[in-house]
Amino acid sequence: MTNSSRTAGTVPGRLPAAELERNFSDLHPALGPHEAQVAADRCYFCHDAPCMTACPTSIDIPLFIRQIATETPEAAGKTIFEQNILGGMCARVCPTETLCEEACVREAAEGKPVEIGRLQRFATDRVMSKNEHPFDRAAATGKKIAVVGAGPAGLSCAHRLAMKGHDVVIFDARPKPGGLNEYGIASYKSTENFAQAEVSWLMRIGGITLEAGKALGQDVTLEALKADYDAVFLGMGLGAVNTLGVPGDDKDGALDAVDFIADLRQSTDLSTLPVGRNVVVIGGGMTAVDAAVQSRLLGAEAVTIAYRRGQDRMAASVFEQELATAKGVHILTHVQPVAVHGNGAVREVEFEYTADKDGKLVGTGETIRIPADQCFRAIGQTLSGAPEGLELSGGKIAVTDGGRTSVAGVWAGGDCASGGDDLTVTAVAEGRDAAEDIHTTLMG
Template identity: 75%
Template structure:
């Protein structure tokens, strides 16, 4: 993000002291100590038909790993987790467990307080990774090579599973660092101590994976060349385009996308040098909107408002995320859509129109209002950019089968760029893993 200019006087750095910033961006959910994990695991009923497993996109055997923690074998628990979700450490930190496994926990249904599955998963995976161990061994080389484009959750998951099967994998990414949204798109208070990079270093211990950064599909990489140089290709390129507000004045200074703001924050070596507005408005209703809004507040913004075009119950951000935002002083305004961005060169106010929904259709009411803003973040979704020719699209994403196969032979895709998913880290991991199994079966003549 650029430094404040005369056109954006309200955007400045150094609003808070270094000590306050350190406290503000501390771990959202502190790790369990061993005795805390023992107590938490003892609350599990170890259900035979565990609904938590059904709710987990990666099908982790949750009762088994919790019992393994209870019996004092957290490293065994970690292997149970990682066998299904190789990025189980990050998912334990960022997965919306409150709307997945924990929401259907029998304890939640009966008592309103679920077993804290996410924190128990973190305890197990952190224990194993802290010991420097990698629980999987690489199979004998198959002599086959696979190109994986995109080193985000889907690509990393796919690459690890392929390498474990004995294939040679080259993992390409357009950025200077691997990790995708885990590295660039997650709120800093959810992933502290450079954990995303640590997890990648640990994952690569399987061997057989070469990482090449600064390599972009459509730029230095072409799909035709990748197909000719490798036996298979997996695309986990994510969504790099930012949707437009379609509001007058969107081009004014002080208006930017929330994803870039979060990326800048995650890569900042000194949060005190990161500028933020005094009056910040975030347009959108998903987790990116909440992450941008909360972090703006934690950086020292005085007034932060999230505006969403539909009702609170339709926000992509979970009730937990909404409550988190409110607890940090973020004001959420539902049922309003942007009309215009006002200001003389830089944003000064954002005009909104109240909305109503009838039979699922959104409509403006004609009544408008304005909110003061010197910084406006767009968090209204992303779009696929640079999809190679020849790939069939479904809507704005790459059309894939249940196992990630695209319309082009020898090419698979998964994660946010592919159709069918719900744009969660844990779902991307599952899609990368399943595509890798399909690629392996195909390369070895099983299909």
């Protein structure tokens, strides 16, 4: 466990094992062949497909759906992987309801889009179930690139570079690769150890070596990597979590939501995970929803998401918000934390009601206390340990087109880099595009 250790108000095993297994089963079960055919037949195969424009990796969505419709799912999978080598995970975790499916013509006409995400999973799963890798490596270039971070951006970058004939070494601080996909998403979104299976499949391209348990700034330095490699790509994500900055924030039971989610993802027995009766999650993004919903699924009796602005301002999609409320989570808006109360351990969280005044968020002076024996912070992360000499922008590594940083020979992408929207699919696109720029630069 990282920091979600048991406190006085939290106990493991609130629900029987069979119920826990049902609660954490696949949120969107895979389509069967007939279901995929029916879903594919709904596509209009638009010439100027708005769904394709809405996809950060620019997958040719009409083409791969037509390939499914013509009973060539392996070809469909390769169409997806050409643009997004982590298309299997993205099919599971992407907020398609605000990306490709929201742009679908069927959504505009009928309020029911083509199930692009589930069709993508159908096609990618078919390809990944085969013994062979869909791409071949180019002839060896003799170039060697270091990739820091084995998350979506780093993996995407490494695969594209390896495919072009370069040798790649990935350094990652954690014991297992995958980054956000392995440690940072709700367990019901990615089941059956899919994140590790995907990494193993991706590395079949060859030419990629993983150095796990090696953190930038501790075990390796940027200067050493620049000296030993022809290029460096930084994709290590964000390591620090924002604090509440209120009295009592350090009490037992006041925890980081990302650590709770990571503990849950790595657990082999959910009945051993402690959860409170009354859980409060502070924040309005996907991490807040994942922590809140999973608390309910572990057996918490009352779970509240507390957000400082209106529900329409929450970063979590409408689908995620509705999922939370369907699981029994209460969403309380226009409140900001002012104190965490309790004698050593969390017992209540005090909030002040807020209002928008002249475009600014202000407190109204009216307060409310919510009982809590667990309180999760989900108010964003910040870059930790950025190497000296790199220009920053908005607290992240500043990059230009192609992911170039202010330091020659160093590229960056994913959550640690400026721009983007902190989505897996965006990180994949940035890693891929940086790899193309690195290749062009190295090969003259």
